[in-house]
Amino acid sequence: MIDRSHFEKLDQGDSLAFARDRFRVPEGLVYLDGNSLGPLPTHVPGRLAQVAEVEWGQDLIRSWNANGWWELARAVGDRLAPLIGVPAGSVIAGDTTTVAVYKAAAAARRLRADRAVILTDSGNFPTDLYALSSVAQQFDAILKVVEPGEVLGAIGDHTAVVCLTHVDYRTGRRHDMAGITRAASAAGAVMVWDLSHSTGAMDLDLSGADMAVGCGYKYLNGGPGAPAFTYVHERHHESFANPIAGWWAHAEPFAMAPAFLAVNGIERIQVGTQPILSLAAFHSALEAFDGVEPGDLRRKSERLTSEFIDLVEADLPEFEIVTPRNPDDRGSHVSLAHPEANRIMRTLIAADVIGDVRPPNLLRFGFAPLYQRFVDLWEAVDRLRHIMDNDHWRDAPDPRGAVT
Ligand SMILES: *Cc1c(COP(=O)(O)O)cnc(C)c1O
Numbered sequence: 126m127i128d129r130s131h132f133e134k135l136d137q138g139d140s141l142a143f144a145r146d147r148f149r150v151p152e153g154l155v156y157l158d159g160n161s162l163g164p165l166p167t168h169v170p171g172r173l174a175q176v177a178e179v180e181w182g183q184d185l186i187r188s189w190n191a192n193g194w195w196e197l198a199r200a201v202g203d204r205l206a207p208l209i210g211v212p213a214g215s216v217i218a219g220d221t222t223t224v225a226v227y228k229a230a231a232a233a234r235r236l237r238a239d240r241a242v243i244l245t246d247s248g249n250f251p252t253d254l255y256a257l258s259s260v261a262q263q264f265d266a267i268l269k270v271v272e273p274g275e276v277l278g279a280i281g282d283h284t285a286v287v288c289l290t291h292v293d294y295r296t297g298r299r300h301d302m303a304g305i306t307r308a309a310s311a312a313g314a315v316m317v318w319d320l321s322h323s324t325g326a327m328d329l330d331l332s333g334a335d336m337a338v339g340c341g342y343k344y345l346n347g348g349p350g351a352p353a354f355t356y357v358h359e360r361h362h363e364s365f366a367n368p369i370a371g372w373w374a375h376a377e378p379f380a381m382a383p384a385f386l387a388v389n390g391i392e393r394i395q396v397g398t399q400p401i402l403s404l405a406a407f408h409s410a411l412e413a414f415d416g417v418e419p420g421d422l423r424r425k426s427e428r429l430t431s432e433f434i435d436l437v438e439a440d441l442p443e444f445e446i447v448t449p450r451n452p453d454d455r456g457s458h459v460s461l462a463h464p465e466a467n468r469i470m471r472t473l474i475a476a477d478v479i480g481d482v483r484p485p486n487l488l489r490f491g492f493a494p495l496y497q498r499f500v501d502l503w504e505a506v507d508r509l510r511h512i513m514d515n516d517h518w519r520d521a522p523d524p525r526g527a528v529t
Pocket of ligand 1: 221222223224250252253290294319321322340353
């Protein structure tokens with residue numbers, strides 16, 4: 126096995142090592158699931174207590190104006206904008222990722238109402254496929270689902286919308302964002318990206334893209350059930366139509382006018398009153414990225430995934446690495462196939478190494494560059510090797526609960 130000291134040295138040379146202290150990760154726990162639920166930033170509980178005690182408890186309804194509640198979704202978006210590489214004022218938080226996909230895809234479809242096809246790929250997250258299929262049914266379009274490698278060839282003059290998830294939640298395969306966006310634009314299609322497994326782990330080049338959505342509780346550490354976010358390019362701010370007209374997107378919400386008149390701007394994608402406590406947690410959590418460049422995150426993420434792949438190749442030959450070997454083709458998690466994936470992961474979790482499983486046979490390990498230590502990789506592989514050598518997985522603890 127590669128020596129532990131190699132990983133200790135990598136930690137010593139890690140220019141992002143300072144950010145680890147911005148999080149509470151329980152002592153002794155090797156947490157490799159920040160791609161599913163980011164850990165708690167240390168300063169968030171204090172901020173949440175203040176919002177509850179002072180803003181809600183004392184200031185009450187005055188907080189909408191006095192404490193910035195009305196603009197909070199937009200303030201979260203402005204903190205996200207540099208992480209996504211887009212201008213402030215073009216991102217806003219709200220709803221869930223599924224709802225955000227639905228709204229963006231429906232708005233995109235209506236920008237190209239003259240064309241029939243919404244194009245996506247079979248590796249997309251199932252909820253995205255469900256939402257896109259709803260859009261196709263309700264807005265008179267055809268949902269075309271192709272293999273991930275066939276997307277470029279499938280874009281044509283019938284394509285109204287291309288909607289893809291940048292990094293595959295199972296395999297970690299990453300689409301060529303710039304190349305596909307260019308092809309979609311050249312064909313006159315509207316390009317919508319889902320950045321759920323990207324934002325917070327890498328730099329992004331959305332130039333030319335029309336819209337994007339993403340998840341708040343993964344690499345962004347916004348907390349369980351944190352609101353999602355939506356980006357809309359400024360060129361559409363006065364023209365796109367939200368499929369659900371609601372008062373938070375009204376030009377004058379407090380005029381209480383009987384007719385809907387959409388506001389110009391990113392607020393147009395909003396619907397109704399936002400969950401202020403969750404938005405406050407998300408807003409505060411994003412301070413953990415202060416002073417961190419997305420390019421630095423990407424460099425460290427590449428190194429983390431490469432080092433992990435090397436370790437697995439050397440020490441865990443019974444596992445098949447399904448994540449692309451070329452760093453340009455992968456995101457920030459690595460998936461290993463094994464017929465006993467479920468029992469092995471349950472045993473590993475019992476040994477305080479937390480990853481997760483995805484059907485049919487994948488063990489998934491996420492490496493969040495903001496706080497991950499390199500020694501965590503060594504610890505995970507060491508404990509996994511021990512479990513395999515001793516057949517401990519045969520006595521795996523019973524599965525508990527509905528969530529994998
Ligand atoms: C995590 C994730 C979601 C989650 O959707 P919710 O509506 O927030 O539950 C959706 N799409 C992708 C691609 C994801 O990775």
